[in-house]
Structure formats: C-alpha cells, structure tokens
Amino acid sequence: MSDPSDDPITVITPRLELHEFDEQVDAPVVLRLLNEPSFIEFIGDRGVRTLEDARRYLREGPIASCRTHGHGLLRVSLRGDGTVIGMCGLVKRDTLPIPDLGFALLPEHWGKGYVQEASRSVLEHGRSALGLTEVLAITSTHNQRSMATLRTLGMTLEDTRALAAGAAPVNVFRLRLPAAAPATEPSMG
Ligand SMILES: CC(C)(COP(=O)(O)OP(=O)(O)OC[C@H]1O[C@@H](n2cnc3c(N)ncnc32)[C@H](O)[C@@H]1OP(=O)(O)O)[C@@H](O)C(=O)NCCC(=O)NCCS
Numbered sequence: 001m002s003d004p005s006d007d008p009i010t011v012i013t014p015r016l017e018l019h020e021f022d023e024q025v026d027a028p029v030v031l032r033l034l035n036e037p038s039f040i041e042f043i044g045d046r047g048v049r050t051l052e053d054a055r056r057y058l059r060e061g062p063i064a065s066c067r068t069h070g071h072g073l074l075r076v077s078l079r080g081d082g083t084v085i086g087m088c089g090l091v092k093r094d095t096l097p098i099p100d101l102g103f104a105l106l107p108e109h110w111g112k113g114y115v116q117e118a119s120r121s122v123l124e125h126g127r128s129a130l131g132l133t134e135v136l137a138i139t140s141t142h143n144q145r146s147m148a149t150l151r152t153l154g155m156t157l158e159d160t161r162a163l164a165a166g167a168a169p170v171n172v173f174r175l176r177l178p179a180a181a182p183a184t185e186p187s188m189g
Contacts, residue, residue: 009066009074011121018074018088018118020066026075027054029084032106039104042143065092070130073102076118085109088118090126090135095163099126100136101175103149115149123153127177137173138163147171 011018021030031054033039034046048057065072073089086105093100101122103115126132137155139146147157155173162169 009071009125011074011118011125012079013117013121015079016085016114016118016121017077017079017082018122019077021058021062021073021075021087023055023058023063026058026084027051029106030054030058030087033086033104036104036107038107042140042146043104062087062089068092069099071099071126074122076103076105076114085114088115089122090130090132093163096136096138096172098134098136099132100138101150101153101155102137103146110145116152119149119153123175123177132177133179134174134176137175138170139173141169141171143171147173 008020009018010020028051031048031051034048034054034057046057048054062073066074069090069092071090071092073087073091075084076086076088077084086103086109088103089101090099091102101119103119105115123135126135137150139150141160150173153175155175157171158174159172160169161172
C-alpha cells in the first residue's frame with residue numbers, strides 16, 4: 001500500500017462526489033444517518049445521540065482512518081446540488097486482515113444505484129491509488145439489500161463467522177481486484 005498522503009481523498013463518479021468528512025459541517029447529517037433504524041439494525045448502534053457525539057465519531061473514526069490508512073468512510077453527495085446522501089469507503093478493522101467495503105445511505109436515496117456507483121469508484125481508488133489486490137465486505141446475515149449490492153459488484157460470499165468472541169456471525173464477502181495494466185514502454189525507435 002502507498003503511504004497515506006496529506007492530500008484529502010476525493011472520488012468523482014458520473015452522479016456523485018466522495019470526499020473526506022468534515023467534523024463540523026457533516027455532524028448533523030451523520031447524526032441522522034447513524035440513528036436511522038436501518039443503520040442501527042444492519043450496522044449497529046454507535047451510541048451517537050448528539051452533535052458532539054457525531055463530531056467525535058467523525059474525528060476518531062472516518063477522519064482518523066483516512067489520515068492513518070489513506071482510506072476510510074467518505075461523505076457521498078450528489079454532484080448536482082451537493083446534497084449529502086450517505087457514506088461509502090474502505091474500512092480497516094482490527095478483526096479483519098485487509099480493508100473492507102462499507103456503505104450506508106439515507107433511505108430516501110435507496111433504489112437509484114448510488115451505492116453501486118460509489119463503491120465501484122472506491123474500489124478502483126483502492127486498486128489504483130492504494131495498490132490493494134483484494135477487499136472484503138461484511139454484512140449481517142439478514143441484510144438482503146446490502147448482499148444484493150455486493151453481489152452486483154462481483155463480490156462472493158466466502159464465509160459466515162463471528163469476528164470476535166461472543167459476537168453474532170456475519171457474512172464475509174471477498175473481491176479480487178484486477179492488477180493494474182502495465183505501463184506502456186516508450187518506443188526505442
Ligand atoms: C445497503 C444500501 C446502501 C443499499 O442501497 P441501494 O440503493 O439498494 O443500493 P444500490 O446502489 O445497489 O442500488 C440498487 C437499487 O437501485 C436500483 N437502480 C436504479 N437505478 C440504478 C442504476 N443506474 N444502477 C444500478 N441500480 C439502479 C436497482 O434496481 C436497485 O433497486 P431495487 O433493489 O429496488 O431493485 C442501503 O439499503 C442502506 O443504506 N442500508 C442501511 C445500511 C446498510 O445496511 N449498510 C450496509 C452494511 S453491510
């Protein structure tokens with residue numbers, strides 16, 4: 001993997017922009033996202049109940065990850081009007097050997113293919129900028145919507161296991177990233 005750069009991570013897709021979170025600006029939308037029933041059911045309760053909690057979550061979670069690893073959950077917004085719709089990115093957990101893909105959208109933005117679009121660009125950034133050759137993804141065993149997205153991205157279910165003693169088993173998906181095409185040699189003529 002390349003060294004984490006000081007340059008903020010930016011990923012652009014046809015409809016979306018992904019940027020590192022801003023602790024102050026993004027706290028309100030993150031407070032809402034982390035308290036959506038779908039987030040709590042399928043990802044977990046992060047105990048974020050106030051704007052100060054949301055700022056701390058962003059500072060110690062996604063923002064710290066980007067600085068430390070060169071990747072982390074990014075803010076996903078619409079290119080048209082800048083509306084923040086959710087988060088997507090590569091997470092590094094102590095319980096998994098390589099980064100895993102994570103995402104969550106506010107429910108009014110489901111069903112438009114936005115997470116597939118964001119994820120494809122995040123994976124390409126992981127391959128080309130970070131030199132990753134494989135990524136994982138984990139879902140709760142009943143998160144059908146997330147599993148459908150992962151399968152569409154080409155990920156395959158490899159295992160169902162608990163990542164920590166006493167934790168509920170999760171589905172572990174894996175995707176091999178194609179090697180970068182070799183650079184064209186300059187002509188010697
Ligand atoms: C998981 C989650 C992000 C999936 O959202 P999503 O919008 O279904 O994801 P996708 O980007 O794969 O979109 C696929 C849907 O968009 C539709 N779609 C519309 N336009 C599309 C396009 N241009 N390209 C692809 N799909 C498109 C598809 O038909 C599909 O809709 P359907 O499921 O109603 O048939 C969302 O359910 C969520 O935030 N859940 C809560 C958090 C969570 O569980 N996170 C994952 C933890 S592992």
